[in-house]
Amino acid sequence: MLDEHWRQLFGHAEEWIKEAGKLIKQSFQNEITIQFKTNFSDLVTNIDKQVEQFLTSNIHKAYPDHRVLGEEGFGDFIESSEGTVWIIDPIDGTTNFVNQQRHFAISVAIYHHGAGKIGMIYDVVADEFYHCLKGEGAYLNGVKLPQLKEKKLSQSLIGLNATWVTKNRRIDPAVLAPLVNAARGIRSYGSAAIEIAYVASGRLDGYISMRLSPWDFAAGMLLIDEVGGKITRINGESINLFEQNSVFVANPFIHEEILHNFILPKFDKK
Template sequence: MKSEIRDNLFDQAMEWVMSAGANIRNKINDPLEIDTKSNANDLVTTMDKETEYYFATCIRNKYPEHFLLGEEGYGDNITTMKGTVWIIDPIDGTMNFVHQKRNFAISVGIYHEGVGEIGFIYDVMADVLYHAKRNEGAYKNNVKLPHLKEDLNLEESIIGLNHFWLCTNRLVDEKIMQDLVRTVRGTRTYGSAALEFAHVAEGIMDGYLTMRLAPWDIAAGLILVKEVGGITSNIDGDQINILEAGSVVTCNTSIQSKLLDYLQKGRK
């Protein structure tokens, strides 16, 4: 994608992200209609749907040749990453949105011919925008994020993880994960994959791992982490397929091999 086209697309996408965030803040205390999807903990609200519909309408009016992959049903049936594809999670961390009214984010990743060009992760209630353009670095609001620390030891790392490492046919043994937790300096769980990616990019967490995320959970975060020198793979160390749900390990490159060693050992 030519830089001028990317810059214009970035400016337009940022305007829509900020507008969507303002709308959510304005309605944060309004009554919500809450439904469930795959299970009782997989929540979706009228605000999730309203926000994705807003993006879908804006994109189709302004860029009718673009495609949309979204969580709430307003996207296209996408089987290839050809052309320009927007991958959007209107509210990443819906449970936090419902119960806490904070710690959730709008996540927007824009890909062109399969390459991540633009990423936004907007912590709506804190009014903090993480953003990146390919080969131009990542930013928190207007401050450029430094490259991640080199020569980091796993023992001095803070790792984000959740309790779902046992959910998919016991992918990783519980005792191995307990050993990992005892080895690292600390663990954190924020309830929003997008924000956990942003925290890895910022360097306030050193890694994040989970057994199953969807494309809209990670599309923007992949771009941010890459721009600060981090690395993302599945638990086998293979490249992420952006069109499929699966395991994710995103981290400082210094600790990737040791994290993957734990995960592989736990599968034996």
């Protein structure tokens, strides 16, 4: 159980995230500025930047000794996990935000000396607020999520982008292609934070991506831990919180089935 300090901190974070959500909704009526980062599908908007600046400013003002790791670079230069670190994605699913004005989320995680304390994912348009405080379970809009129950792969929905079962630079498509046929269905929502939250709530049973940054998964992995799920790299190794990782998150029962029957027999750990 976390002490009053962390509960107060959670209250501030929730207030700022909800306010940031209002700022995003207000932007729907305005023209947005779009820039490309690494390629034409890797987008950032003026709203991403404004939201991260809003959150970072509030954090630094209220907690000057805390550090912020943010996707858009308005936080601090993080070299170690020492102290209290906030890991922020102002809009996870920017392409969805630009094209659909839905299926994107604000993701905020708070770690202390490398240990996760608070995780929050806010699906702004759906008004769904996932949160957890370490050791107290995970919640969706104040309702506690149950522990994940045993399930078979043939009954499961897996979050998987088509990129990873077509020609790409990160994995042989033959590794994951058989999984498409073995699962009940494959879904792709375009937001890692939302898809990991969906695994925590049982809407999805697994999610795989070959390249995610800390702000994509830092909050979600805390939710997953609270409901008894499992999150690793694609080859089953532990995730490094402050690096890009492949991410494989799932109901613990199908995690082992997928890992040992579909991935490890073909996957080169190197």
